Amino acid sequence: MGILDGKAAVVTGGGRGIGRGHCLRLAEYGASVVVNDVDPDEGKTVVEEIVKEGGKAVANTSDIGTRDGAKELVEQCMDAFGRIDACVNNAGIVRDRTFLKMSDAEFDDVFRIHAKGTFMCAQEAALRMREQGSGGSIVNTVSAAHYGNFGQTNYAGAKGAIASMTYTWALELARLGIRVNAISPSGSTRMSATYKGADGKVVEAPFVDPTLNGHFVAYLCSDEANWITGQLFGTGGERVVMVEQPRYGTGVFQVGGWTADDLAKHFRRVMGDKMQPVGLMKKPYPYLEGVTPPEPK
Numbered sequence: 120m121g122i123l124d125g126k127a128a129v130v131t132g133g134g135r136g137i138g139r140g141h142c143l144r145l146a147e148y149g150a151s152v153v154v155n156d157v158d159p160d161e162g163k164t165v166v167e168e169i170v171k172e173g174g175k176a177v178a179n180t181s182d183i184g185t186r187d188g189a190k191e192l193v194e195q196c197m198d199a200f201g202r203i204d205a206c207v208n209n210a211g212i213v214r215d216r217t218f219l220k221m222s223d224a225e226f227d228d229v230f231r232i233h234a235k236g237t238f239m240c241a242q243e244a245a246l247r248m249r250e251q252g253s254g255g256s257i258v259n260t261v262s263a264a265h266y267g268n269f270g271q272t273n274y275a276g277a278k279g280a281i282a283s284m285t286y287t288w289a290l291e292l293a294r295l296g297i298r299v300n301a302i303s304p305s306g307s308t309r310m311s312a313t314y315k316g317a318d319g320k321v322v323e324a325p326f327v328d329p330t331l332n333g334h335f336v337a338y339l340c341s342d343e344a345n346w347i348t349g350q351l352f353g354t355g356g357e358r359v360v361m362v363e364q365p366r367y368g369t370g371v372f373q374v375g376g377w378t379a380d381d382l383a384k385h386f387r388r389v390m391g392d393k394m395q396p397v398g399l400m401k402k403p404y405p406y407l408e409g410v411t412p413p414e415p416k
Contacts, residue, residue, distance in 0.1 A: 121147070121148040121149030121150075122148050122149065122337070122338070122341040122342070122343055123145060123148040123149040123150035123205075123337060123340060123341055124148075124149035124150075125149070126149070126150045126151070126202075126204035126205060126340065126341075127150060127151045127152075127153075127196055127199075127200035127201070127202050127203050127204055127205075128145050128150045128151070128152050128153070128196075128203070128204060128205035128206070128207060128340060129152075129153040129155060129179075129192050129193065129195075129196050129203065129205070129206050129207065129240070129244065130142050130145065130152060130153070130154060130155060130207040130209055131155045131183045131192070131207070131208055131209050131210035131236065131240055132155065132156060132183075132209040132210030132211060133152075133154040133155055133156055133162065133165060133207075133209065134154065134155075134156025134158050134161030134162040134164070134165055135156070135158075135161055136306060136329045137209060137260075137304050137306045137329045137330075137332055137333075137355075138156070138207075138209040138210070139161075139165050139329070139330065140306070140328075140329050140330030140331065140332055140333040141207050141209060141332065141333045141336045142154050142165050142169065142176065142333075143165070143168060143169065143330060143333060144330065144333025144334050144336065144337045145205070145207075145333065145336065145337050145340065146169040146172070146174035146175070146176060147172070147174070147337070148337045148341070150204075150205065150337070150340070151174075151175040151176065151199070151200040152169060152174070152175070152176045152177075153176070153177055153178075153179050153192065153195055153196045153199065153200075154166050154169075154176055154177070154178050154179065155178075155179040155180070155181060155183060155192055155210065156178070156179075156180065156210075157180055157182060158180075159178065159180050162178035162179065162180060163178050165178075166178045175200070177195065177199045179191070179192050179195050181195075183210055183232070183236040183239070183240050184231040184232045184235060184236040184239075185239075186239055188239075189236070189239035189240045189242070189243045190243055192240060192243070193206075193240070193243040193244050193247055197247060202251060202253075203244055203247050203248060203251075203255065204248070204253070204255045204256065204340070205255060205256045205257070205258070205340040206240055206241055206244035206245075206255070206256075206257045206258070207257075207258045207336055207340070208236070208237040208240055208241060208257070208258065208259045208260055208281075209260050210232055210233075210236055211229075211232055211233050211260065211274075212228065212229060212232050212233075213229065213271070213274055214226075214228055214229050214273060214274075215270045215271055215274070216270060216272075216273075217269070217270050218272045221272055221273065225273060226272070226273045228273075229273035229274055229277055230273060230276070230277050230280075233274070233277035233278065233280075233281065234277040234280045234281060234284075237259055237260075237281050237284065238284065241257050241259070241284075241288065241299075244257060245257065245288075245292060245295070245297055248295065248296075248297050249295050249297075253296070254295065254296025254297055254298075254345075255296070255297050255298070256297070256298050256299075256300075256339055256340040256341075256344070257288065257292075257297065257298070257299045257300075258300055258301065258302060258336055258339050258340065259281050259284070259285050259299070259300070259301035259302075260278075260281070260301060260302060260303075260304065261278045261279075261281050261282045261285070261301045261302070261303045261351055261362070262274070262275075262278040262303050263303055263353070263399050264278055264399065265278040265279035265282060266397075266398060266399055267397050267398040267399065268398060268399050269398070281301065282301060282351060285299050285300065285301045285349065285351065286349050286364065289348040289349030289350075290349065293348060298339075298344070298345065298347060298348040299348055299349065300339050300347060300348060300349070300350045300351070300352070301350075301351045301352070302332060302335065302336065302339075302351070302352050302353070302354045303351060303352070303353045303354070303362055304329070304332040304353075304354050304355045305327050305332070305353070305354065305355030305356055305358075306327050306328065306329025306330075306331070306332060306355050307327050307328075307329060327355055327356045328356075329355070331354075331355055331356060332354045332355045335352065335354045335359055336354075350362075351364070368393070368395075369390065369393045371385070371386065371389050371390065
């Protein structure tokens with residue numbers, strides 16, 4: 120018996136890398152899985168892997184960045200398995216470019232798949248879960264890139280949006296028994312090979328098995344995790360860590376409010392050592408000497 124026996128799940132972007140791992144682990148723990156991938160060969164290969172091990176799976180090639188595609192995905196799960204209990208929003212693309220060079224198309228493409236695709240698939244799944252009356256689990260995918268990452272205005276922004284949507288949906292859907300969480304996964308994939316450091320250069324990272332994230336996803340989709348919602352977790356490799364939610368920190372207060380002159384007099388003294396590190400590298404705050412334009416040539 121597995122902790123997901125009798126449940127049915129959809130996984131977007133399930134044909135490769137981290138998504139493939141989600142599909143394999145969900146099936147390993149007993150779930151029937153719809154493997155979504157725009158590459159039909161990759162999706163079919165994952166289905167064959169699952170069936171070979173005695174699991175149940177079907178392939179889906181819908182474009183989840185469209186409303187029709189999101190509907191098709193969920194409907195296929197209903198048609199194939201009679202229900203939907205989990206929606207894992209994993210699909211994503213990158214179109215890396217520095218801010219001043221990024222095109223509208225590069226921005227829109229990434230938001231369409233990541234943010235809008237997550238919104239539409241989750242909404243279609245939640246509507247079906249509500250009809251079933253049996254609750255369910257939505258697992259979104261965020262990234263440490265939403266702390267800020269060089270050359271990824273579109274990707275970082277989309278992941279930040281997904282984090283905020285996760286918190287909001289958890290509040291709205293709890294009354295229906297639907298839990299909403301997100302993971303920030305790690306793993307060596309085609310997408311991770313594009314990661315750049317603070318200097319804008321590609322960072323070569325050690326290999327991390329991308330399928331290891333799937334165990335925690337399976338746990339989040341199970342009834343064993345029915346007490347967890349509105350949370351973000353870093354997963355993959357040997358870790359499962361909490362991703363702390365945004366919150367107010369140190370403050371300054373003055374009767375009657377602050378004038379700009381008062382702030383100029385006192386703010387640096389009080390807040391100078393409280394500024395937050397910026398970006399993934401988490402170096403000490405580097406801008407205390409000012410952010411100034413380059414010298415004229």
